[in-house]
Amino acid sequence: MTCQKVRSHLSEYWSGELPSEFRQAIATHLQGCPACRQEWGKFCEAMARLRSLIAPAPPADLPQRISAAIRSRHRSALLKKRWLWASVPFVGIALLLTLALFLPFHWRHREHLEVALAPSLPLPSIARPPSPPALSVPKGTPKEEVPTPQKSAPERKAKTLAKETMVERFRRPTLERRAPSIPLKDLKPQRAPIPSLPSTPSPAPRQAPLLAERLKPAAPTAPAELENPKETPQISSLPLMMRRIPTQAGGAQQALLTLEATLQVHWERFELPVLNEVALWRIRLTPPIPCHLTLAVQPDESVEVPNAVPQGSSEGGWLLGKGNASPQKPLSLPLLIRPKRSPLLRLTLLVSWEGQGSRWVILSAVSDKAASPNPNASVTIEQDRWRLHDLLTYLARQMQGAFLLPEGRLEQTVTIPTGQRTCREILSAVEKWLGRRWQQVGTAFALTTSKGEE
Amino acid sequence: MAASQRSDDELVRRAKAGDLSAFDALVARHYERVFALAFHLLGNADDAADATQDAFLKAFERLKQFRGDAAFSTWLYRITVNVCHDFQRRRQPVPFSQLSEEESETLNGAETAEPDPEEEWQRREKREAVQKVLQQLPDEFRQVLILCDLQGLTYAEAAAILDVPEGTVKSRLHRARHAFKDLWERWHRERTVSPKRPKGGEQR
DSSP: OOHHHHHHTHHHHHTTOSOHHHHHHHHHHHHHOHHHHHHHHHHHHHHHHHHTOOOOOOOTTHHHHHHHHHHHHHHHHHHHHHHHHHTHHHHHHHHHHHHHHHHHHHHHHHHTOOOOOOTTSOOOSSOOOSSOOOOOOOOOOHHHHSOOOOOOHHHHHHHHHHHHHHHHHHHOEEOSSSOOOOOHHHHOGGGSSOTTOTTSOOSSOOOOHHHHHHOOOSSOOOHHHHHSGGGOTTOEEEEEEEEEEEOSTTTTSOOEEEEEEEEEEEEEEEEEEEETTEEEEEEEEEOSSOEEEEEEEOOBTTEEOTTOEEOOTTTOSEEEEEEEEOSSSOEEEEEEEEEOSSOEEEEEEEEEETTEEEEEEEEEEOOSSOOOOOTTOEEEEOOSEEEHHHHHHHHHHHHTOEEEEEGGGGGOEEEOOOEEEEHHHHHHHHHHHHTOOEEEETTEEEEOOTTOOO | OHHHHHHHHHHHHHHHTTOHHHHHHHHHHHHHHHHHHHHHHHSSHHHHHHHHHHHHHHHHHTGGGOOSSSOHHHHHHHHHHHHHHHHHHHSOOOOHHHHHHHHHHHHHHHHTTSSSHHHHHHHHHHHHHHHHHHHHSOHHHHHHHIIIIISOOOHHHHHHHHTSOHHHHHHHHHHHHHHHHHHHHHHHHHHHHSOOSOOGGGGO
């Protein structure tokens, strides 16, 4: 038996887990080999030291502290329940307001109207879009600015064309398992001539006085950002789905469909008189194809979402809302958010379409101010191996930003360089490790699926 | 064991029904071991007390989700490990190279107050060094070492707590022991080569 083999089995030898012959062979080797005997001695000493470690007695008042904390939590849960009932009228008002706000957008999407948010609209502090159409325009009466939703012939034609393009994309069979990857930008549905997608910049920006009248900015935002439509945080275009679906065609060799699409996420935060410390947010999800969306929030001590309701444990999280959505009919959900210390929001998005499904997670710092994310924030990384979930949670808090990625990826382990780094450097190291790209969408970062997921 | 298990189940059932005193009884029964686990995972008593409180709060909030597939203690330890994992992430770890100096300062301050400085110092030094060397291990190694070698749990229990197969626990434990031994040796070597602490005898 070699020295190397003996030394690699010292742990099992120490805890007596080896078969008797093996154990005997090691004992014999140790008797005749001084170097290995010395190693064995060091191993035994280290283990003895480890086992001698005794935890101190817990603080005497710890059970009382725990008991008090639990009673306090219990009371606040009861209060929350009562408050929820009492706040039904408020929530109703909030929902009505949201509906009222949503309507102009809805018309805009349907009819390709170019109505945009007023420059004074509060910035969403979570997902910020890359190229949104926030626009400022001459004032006028709402009636003048929102034309009646009448479809014109060219618009109908464009919409039909968009639908055809979409259908064609989903039906394109690929016989090769590893089809050459097509650059994401070429495949993004919003690049296709779909007039209803809100990411299309409005050539003639206008003001939406309805919004401007109803809402005050939640926090002062830099006007310079609003003047540049590319930086206006209204729309996030996020890569969402990329799956290969086996089809019946092709006999023994099944053909595979490549499905690629993007989802658009709109975040807005409004200052409404709901209750102290509770702000109204709105998230609007615009999928590129008709599908069913379920949005849930994971319970967390750092943030409270009073309008989320518990659901079955198999679903995970508290339900915010669900429903069918399509490019023409986005799913718009209000969120009442009460942030606490270092708040972090974890949302789970379940997307189902044509028997397919995928789960996505949004990890986002929740700020009560419309702060911009700071990828140059400095962090100290002492350990090189991280669970992706932990790393992104840490980075989201440090840079006050948000991340969107497939739930399956959260458990993945990444290796990053240690030391004093900026968040940007860490994210770029994650890119290299995963072979994916981060796409910055306003304040959010999404992991692209351009190289094909799974 | 079976009796305490039955009793845990009964307390859980009552706590689920809204009986807070039943949950207090569960706290009284388990808080010492939860605290010890948190102390070993985090390396200091203040954080361990906070983590223990957080773990029980989380357990209380999620009690309805506990279906009794595993023992309550296993479920509780699992929550504790996760809470400590989050604590660990939130705080800045101390680089290994800085440990000796920091430790010297603490120990020098304490030394003059002790009746037998040399002996007391050596004992303290070893104890704190073990704890700090333990903190230098990667999470997955530290967890399995603490659960199996310090808390004395079986492979099956550790596997249920860490949510990994039993075989993974075994192989991880053996690698963790070797890693601990290497770090311990390194610490010992560094202390021997460049002692930074003045001799206890000089104080006398």
